Every structure is written in C-alpha cells, then in structure tokens.
Amino acid sequence: MEKPQNRVFSGVQPTGNLHLGNYLGAIRNFVGLQQTHECIYCVVDMHAITVWQDPKELAANTREVAAAYIAAGIDPSTNIIFNQSKVAAHAELAWILNCVARIGWLNRMTQFKDKAGKDREKASVGLYAYPILMAADILVYRATHVPVGDDQKQHLELARDTAQKFNNDFGAQDFFPLPEPLIMGPATRVMSLRDGTKKMSKSDPSDLSRITMRDSADDIAKKIRKAQTDPDPLPETVEGLQGRPGAENLVGIYAALAGMTKAEVLAQYGGQQFSAFKPALADLAVEKLSPITDEMARLMADPAYIDGILSKGADRARAIADPVVARVKEIVGFI
Known part of the structure; x- marks a missing residue:
C-alpha cells in the first residue's frame, strides 16, 4: 500500500459554543495547511458523545463546526470535510487498536482525569477509551502530521505508540x-478572559470568559x-508578562490575530494602560472575526448545503479509509 506524503488529519468536537480558542488554536491553522498538505478535516461527533449530548443540538453543532471550517477559509473541493460517524472505518479500526493498546497507557492520560472529575466511576467507557478512537481517526488515513494543541500532545504520543x-x-x-x-502559532493555548490561568472553555459557566464564533x-x-487584567501598564518586554496571566493572555490573543509576536505587540503598546490596549484589541478581533461569523450564519441558514458537503467528504474519506481497514484485517488474520 502506497505511503501518503504530508497528509494531515485533525478534527473539532461539535459540542457547541465554538470560541476564539478553537479558532486560533485549531481552525485557523487548518486553513494555512491546505496550501502545503493533503488535508482531511473531521467533525468528530463520535468523540462528542463520550459525554451525553442532546441529539438535536448535536446535529446543529455538527453543522456549525462544518460551517466554521468553510467560513474560515477551508476549501471543501480540495480538502476533505466530513463528520466522523459517516465513516464506519473509524469505529472498526478503533476496536482493533483497543486490542493493541495497553490499559497502562490509558491510565496515564491526564485529560481523562481532568474531564471525569472526582467521580470517575460514573464516566463513560468511551471517555476513558477515546484516545484510542483518536488514534484510529489518525491512523485509518495513515496521516503523517496532526496539528495539535499542547493538551493533545499526550494523545498523539499514544497514537504513535499504538x-x-x-x-x-x-x-x-x-x-x-x-x-x-504540528504545533503552530503564538497562541495555541488561549486562556479564559475571566481567569488567565485557565484555558478558554465552552463549559465555563460565565459567557464573559470566552469570545464565541x-x-x-x-x-x-x-x-x-x-x-x-491588573492595574499596571503593559510591560515593554515579554519577560515582563511573567506573573501577569491576564495581560499575557490578551497580548497573546492580539499577537495571534495580527500575525505578530508578543514582543512586536509590546514594542507597539508597551508602557500603555489597558484602557488604550483593550479597544485596539477589540477592533482587531472584530475585524478578523466578523467576516467569519457572518459567513457562518449564511451557511447555517442552508443546512442542506452543509449536509451535502459532509456527505461528499465522507465518500472521499471512505475511499481512503476502507482499503486501510481491509488491509489491517488481513494483517490481523480476519477472513
């Protein structure tokens, strides 16, 4: 079977409230990769149900992620955009890999401990085993590169080990x-606007903690x-951001949106008060995000179009994945 060259796979969960962290940490990077790689971008709805989802909301959220991909600039004619549950090969390979991976590996996954909380006995088996499904997502396309945030590096290591x-x-x-x-950009980890020590999250009870799409x-x-923020003016060096999580987060967001480094942002705004910096950041965020928001709304008004994109993408994904699973079955000894 011919080896792929520079094939990227990645996905976003359709759990509602897509936010700035999803865009800067993932989706925007996907757009640039389509110039240099063969790209497969998935809406990972099977991962979403590791915790309970309202079925109607799950369907709407799946379309929202697909709309965000397209509105951000991913071309569905040259890249594959689809939702995971349409391609049975993901689940088939995941079971085989469940029998290859070791329980000890999963026991070391810190994200399960974070997501399951104190009452792990009530977490779903899917939440525990989902790093194996993630490995299957990647390996079923024999992907060579995966854009990941810092919090997913451990899962990618598990995929490599498997x-x-x-x-x-x-x-x-x-x-x-x-x-x-592939870890890209100055703001791969966007923090909460209400607490700069915590990651921006769709599950935070405060809507003020995140900018949504x-x-x-x-x-x-x-x-x-x-x-x-804090009462002090912006520092003039990146080192001056240490111990100031709110300031560091806003400077990082500005840098990512503007395509600058944090040092370049501080060269422009260092010494100024947040009363001057925040309006500049707001103007920049509106300039960059509003066109995407508007296009998402237009696409979401035509669900049949989005469903057509997902269906065509799934056909193209199956054309790659099904032969891989067929060969895996031969290797394993299934007849």
Whole structure:
C-alpha cells in the first residue's frame, strides 16, 4: 500500500459554543495547511458523545463546526470535510487498536482525569477509551502530521505508540506511519478572559470568559473590555508578562490575530494602560472575526448545503479509509 506524503488529519468536537480558542488554536491553522498538505478535516461527533449530548443540538453543532471550517477559509473541493460517524472505518479500526493498546497507557492520560472529575466511576467507557478512537481517526488515513494543541500532545504520543506496537506485533514493518505533531502559532493555548490561568472553555459557566464564533461586534468589545487584567501598564518586554496571566493572555490573543509576536505587540503598546490596549484589541478581533461569523450564519441558514458537503467528504474519506481497514484485517488474520 502506497505511503501518503504530508497528509494531515485533525478534527473539532461539535459540542457547541465554538470560541476564539478553537479558532486560533485549531481552525485557523487548518486553513494555512491546505496550501502545503493533503488535508482531511473531521467533525468528530463520535468523540462528542463520550459525554451525553442532546441529539438535536448535536446535529446543529455538527453543522456549525462544518460551517466554521468553510467560513474560515477551508476549501471543501480540495480538502476533505466530513463528520466522523459517516465513516464506519473509524469505529472498526478503533476496536482493533483497543486490542493493541495497553490499559497502562490509558491510565496515564491526564485529560481523562481532568474531564471525569472526582467521580470517575460514573464516566463513560468511551471517555476513558477515546484516545484510542483518536488514534484510529489518525491512523485509518495513515496521516503523517496532526496539528495539535499542547493538551493533545499526550494523545498523539499514544497514537504513535499504538501504531508502533501494531507494526511490531504483526510484523507489519512501517504499515502505519508514526504521525508527527504540528504545533503552530503564538497562541495555541488561549486562556479564559475571566481567569488567565485557565484555558478558554465552552463549559465555563460565565459567557464573559470566552469570545464565541457567533458573537456580535458589540459582544466582542464588551467581553474584551471586561477581561481580567491588573492595574499596571503593559510591560515593554515579554519577560515582563511573567506573573501577569491576564495581560499575557490578551497580548497573546492580539499577537495571534495580527500575525505578530508578543514582543512586536509590546514594542507597539508597551508602557500603555489597558484602557488604550483593550479597544485596539477589540477592533482587531472584530475585524478578523466578523467576516467569519457572518459567513457562518449564511451557511447555517442552508443546512442542506452543509449536509451535502459532509456527505461528499465522507465518500472521499471512505475511499481512503476502507482499503486501510481491509488491509489491517488481513494483517490481523480476519477472513
């Protein structure tokens, strides 16, 4: 089976309230990669149901992520955009890889501990095992590169370990490539606007903690105006941001939106008060996000169009994934 060259796979969960962290940490990076890689972008609805989802909301949220991909600039004619549950190969390969990966590996996954909380006995088996499904998502396309945030690096390591063990266990040499991480940009980790020590999250009870991809210009300006900072002016060096999480977060967001480094932002705004910096950040955020928000709304008004994109993308995804699973079954000894 021919090895792919520079094939990217990544996905976003359709759990509602897409926010600035999803855009800067993932979706915007996907757009640039389509110039240099063969790209497969998934709406990972099977991952979403590791915690309970309202079925109607799940369907709407799946379309929202697809709309965000397209509105941000991902071309569905040259890249594959689809939702995970349409391609059965993901689940088939995940089961086989469940029998390759080791329980000890999963026990070391810190995200399960974070997401399950104190009452782990009530967490779903899917939430515990979902790093194996993530490995299957990547390996079923024999992807060579995966854009990931810092919080997903551990899961990508597990995917690499699982691929290596499969290759070794079955004498399959390098059947599965060992996917490499792509960590990009100055703001791969966007923090809460209300607490700069916590990641921006759709589950935070405060709507002021995040800028969503549906926010109006007024909403964006209000949230940035109310963002947590401190009474001191902006420092003139990046080192001066240490111990100032709110300031560091806003400078990082500005840098990412403007395509600048934090040092370049501080060269422009260092020594100024937040009363001057926040309006500039709000104007920049509105300039960059409003066109995407408007296009998302237009696309969401035509769900049949989005469903057509997802269906065509799934056909193209199956054309890659199904032969891989068929070969895996042969390697394993299924007849």
